[in-house]
Amino acid sequence: xxxxxxxxxxxxxxxxxxxxxxxxxxxxxxxxxxxxxxxxxxxxxxxxxxxxxxxxxxxxxxxxxxxxxxxxxxxxxxxxxxxxxxxxxxxxxxxxxxxxxxxxxxxxxxxxxxxx
Amino acid sequence: xxxxxxxxxxxxxxxxxxxxxxxxxxxxxxxxxxxxxxxxxxxxxxxxxxxxxxxxxxxxxxxxxxxxxxxxxxxxxxxxxxxxxxxxxxxxxxxxxxxxxxxxxxxxxxxxxxxxxxxxxxxxxxxxxxxxxxxxxxxxxxxxxxxxxxxxxxxxxxxxxxxxxxxxxxxxxxxxxxxxxxxxxxxxxxxxxxxxxxxxxxxxxxxxxxxxxxxxxxxxxxxxxxxxxxxxxxxxxxxxxxxxxxxxxxxxxxxxxxxxxxxxxxxxxxxxxxxxxxxxxxxxxxxxxxxxxxxxxxxxxxxxxxxxxxxxxxxxxxxxxxxxxxxxxxxxxxxxxxxxxxxxxxxxxxxxxxxxxxxxxxxxxxxxxxxxxxxxxxxxxxxxxxxxxxxxxxxxxxxxxxxxxxxxxxxxxxxxx
Numbered sequence: 461x462x463x464x465x466x467x468x469x470x471x472x473x474x475x476x477x478x479x480x481x482x483x484x485x486x487x488x489x490x491x492x493x494x495x496x497x498x499x500x501x502x503x504x505x506x507x508x509x510x511x512x513x514x515x516x517x518x519x520x521x522x523x524x525x526x527x528x529x530x531x532x533x534x535x536x537x538x539x540x541x542x543x544x545x546x547x548x549x550x551x552x553x554x555x556x557x558x559x560x561x562x563x564x565x566x567x568x569x570x571x572x573x574x575x576x
Numbered sequence: 577x578x579x580x581x582x583x584x585x586x587x588x589x590x591x592x593x594x595x596x597x598x599x600x601x602x603x604x605x606x607x608x609x610x611x612x613x614x615x616x617x618x619x620x621x622x623x624x625x626x627x628x629x630x631x632x633x634x635x636x637x638x639x640x641x642x643x644x645x646x647x648x649x650x651x652x653x654x655x656x657x658x659x660x661x662x663x664x665x666x667x668x669x670x671x672x673x674x675x676x677x678x679x680x681x682x683x684x685x686x687x688x689x690x691x692x693x694x695x696x697x698x699x700x701x702x703x704x705x706x707x708x709x710x711x712x713x714x715x716x717x718x719x720x721x722x723x724x725x726x727x728x729x730x731x732x733x734x735x736x737x738x739x740x741x742x743x744x745x746x747x748x749x750x751x752x753x754x755x756x757x758x759x760x761x762x763x764x765x766x767x768x769x770x771x772x773x774x775x776x777x778x779x780x781x782x783x784x785x786x787x788x789x790x791x792x793x794x795x796x797x798x799x800x801x802x803x804x805x806x807x808x809x810x811x812x813x814x815x816x817x818x819x820x821x822x823x824x825x826x827x828x829x830x831x832x833x834x835x836x837x838x839x840x841x842x843x844x845x846x847x848x849x850x851x852x853x854x855x856x857x858x859x860x861x862x863x864x865x866x867x868x869x870x871x872x873x874x875x876x877x878x879x880x881x882x883x884x885x886x887x888x889x890x891x892x893x894x895x896x897x898x899x900x901x902x903x904x905x906x907x908x909x910x911x912x913x914x915x916x917x918x919x920x921x922x923x924x925x926x927x928x929x930x931x932x933x934x935x936x937x938x939x940x941x942x943x944x945x946x947x948x949x950x951x952x953x954x955x956x957x958x959x960x961x962x963x964x965x966x967x968x969x970x971x972x973x974x975x976x977x978x979x980x981x982x983x984x985x986x987x988x989x990x991x992x993x
Contacts, residue, residue: 461748548750549700550758571747 462503462572463544463552468536469565471510488560496542501555507540536565584629587637588621595638596716597801601688602642604695604751606669607649610713610741616652620645639680689714690805691751693798696740697766698749705740706769707776712737714801715794725776725791767815767870770799774819778826792823810861814871817857821877824850835978839886851881872901891921908936912946915953924957944973948983960990 475481489507496502516527530537539561546552549569556567591599596617603613620641634640646669653666663670696709708726711717717725723733743749754762777791799816806812828841836842858874876897883889898914911930919927931937931950940946951966967987974980 463748546748548752549698549748550750550752550754552748553700554755554757569747574746 461546461548461552461574463546463549463556464570464572465542465544465552465556465559466538466568466570467540467542467559467561467565468568469539469561470535471537474561474564485560492558492560495558496544496555499555501544501546501551503543503545505540505542508538511537539565581629584625584633587628587633588624591637591641592621592716595641597689597692597714597798598685598687599638599642599645600713600716601692602686603645603649604692604713605688606646607653607666608751609745611738611745612649612652613645614713616645616648617641619648623648636680636682638682638685642685687805689801690753693766693802694753694762695744695749695751697762697769698744699761699765700747700749701740701743702736703769703772705736706765707772708733708737709740710769710798711773711794714798717794763809763811766802767811770795770802771815771819771870773798774822778822792819792826795819796823808864810864810866811868811870813857813861813864814868814874817854817861817874818870818877820850820854820857821874821881823847824854824881830978833978835982837982838880843884846881851878854878855881867900867904869901869904872897872904876901889920891917895921908939909943909945911936912940912949916949919953919956924953928953928957942973944970944979947973951983951986955986955990963990 475485493502493505496505511530514528514530516530518525542555542559544552544555546555549571552569556562556569559567561567600610600613600617603617604610607613607616623644624637624641628634628637649669650666653662653669656662692713693710696713697706701709704726708722711722711725712719719734719737720730722728722737723730726733728736774792774795777793777795796816796819799812799819803809803812803816824847825838825841827847828843828845829836831842854874855878858871858878861871862875876894879890879893879897895914895917898910898917902910902914911933915927915930918930947966947970951963951970954960954963954966964987967983967990971980971983971987974983
């Protein structure tokens with residue numbers, strides 16, 4: 461099964477950009493990504509820029525409405541994701557728990573829709 | 577109804593009661609889907625009703641049902657539209673098709689119930705659904721029985737069960753015994769589900785029946801089964817001991833429709849057999865040298881069981897055990913129980929001192945036992961005004977008629993002294 465691990469965090473949580481801790485944190489991400497590849501579970505993974513770069517659109521009555529920022533005002537935002545290929549939820553939990561942000565943010569694990 | 581029919585009916589009821597969980601657990605392993613497995617077992621039960629009273633109950637009814645349910649499963653799966661593409665998935669089941677062993681011995685039938693309980697108690701499932709699912713799949717209770725036990729609407733309970741089964745299937749919750757790295761968390765979830773079932777039976781939090789023996793006995797039966805399948809795990813043994821020791825007092829807990837608290841119970845009505853077994857298990861568990869919260873609670877219950885009269889209770893020992901429990905699970909509820917023991921071991925003032933923490937008072941503000949305990953402590957100190965106020969609050973918070981009556985009686989007695 462494929463699972464998406466959605467990485468949620470608040471802007472003020474965890475190491476802040478520019479600090480030594482932040483550099484170590486980025487290195488840790490590189491290293492776990494390598495671990496996921498080695499384990500054969502890595503399908504994809506990316507980080508997203510901050511919500512200040514986000515644009516939300518919706519289409520109503522055939523017209524595109526464009527808005528600045530995220531649609532809903534929440535403290536925790538989606539910061540990135542991994543897609544894992546795993547046999548069971550427990551296996552996905554095991555790898556999701558290795559994501560560095562799990563220590564101060566939270567990881568939501570969602571199975572992909574099965575269209576068969 | 578003629579007698580072979582009754583015989584068949586009884587045999588089926590016995591199976592549902594005793595073997596449902598074991599048969600279903602094997603079917604789920606082969607079919608992979610709990611709902612489908614349940615439907616097939618239900619089909620097999622209906623076949624049994626017809627066959628058995630015509631040709632007699634088979635020598636090993638469980639083996640007959642298992643084989644019949646497997647055939648029903650293959651039939652159902654063959655009828656699905658993409659059977660061809662799914663053939664690999666059902667290899668295990670199809671392989672069994674040529675197995676005509678309707679007469680295999682009970683001993684030859686595998687026990688897959690551990691996979692089942694770990695799946696049903698997966699922490700990714702909502703807690704109430706874990707409890708309901710465990711009772712349904714392993715206990716063989718019907719949806720309406722479970723709804724009744726938890727004072728829930730049958731429709732709501734049915735939806736809860738459907739949602740939980742769907743989550744297991746769609747989220748890919750494995751049908752397996754968890755890896756060592758997940759073990760503590762997962763075992764803990766299994767034990768807490770079993771204890772929730774027991775407690776729901778022991779102290780019905782609402783409604784008029786104070787003890788629903790069936791749920792207590794079901795919890796004990798399941799815990800025994802799990803304990804036999806995972807030997808040398810002291811917390812399982814501890815939980816079983818705890819249930820047996822609590823259950824040993826169930827006959828003495830009410831008298832002519834009134835709730836009787838432990839200090840007033842007729843101890844000759846406590847079950848000596850359950851106490852003996854419970855105490856033996858506490859010792860066995862503690863000897864493994866890995867104490868845990870269930871073992872400590874069982875040990876506390878065992879100390880109570882040792883006293884012939886309430887006044888002979890070794891309160892120092894109990895206060896120490898609660899102290900130890902508090903270091904393992906530092907909750908206000910444990911502190912409250914510790915305070916009761918301290919009130920007998922060292923005096924009421926020491927107990928009230930222990931409960932002075934502001935955070936505790938806030939957290940337990942709507943917790944009925946807190947006010948009932950405070951009322952009792954104030955009463956014993958001779959502070960009638962404070963006791964009256966606390967009893968009134970406790971009565972307000974109780975949703976159990978027998979409990980309300982008991983507290984009301986206590987309140988009445990205050991005025992008489």
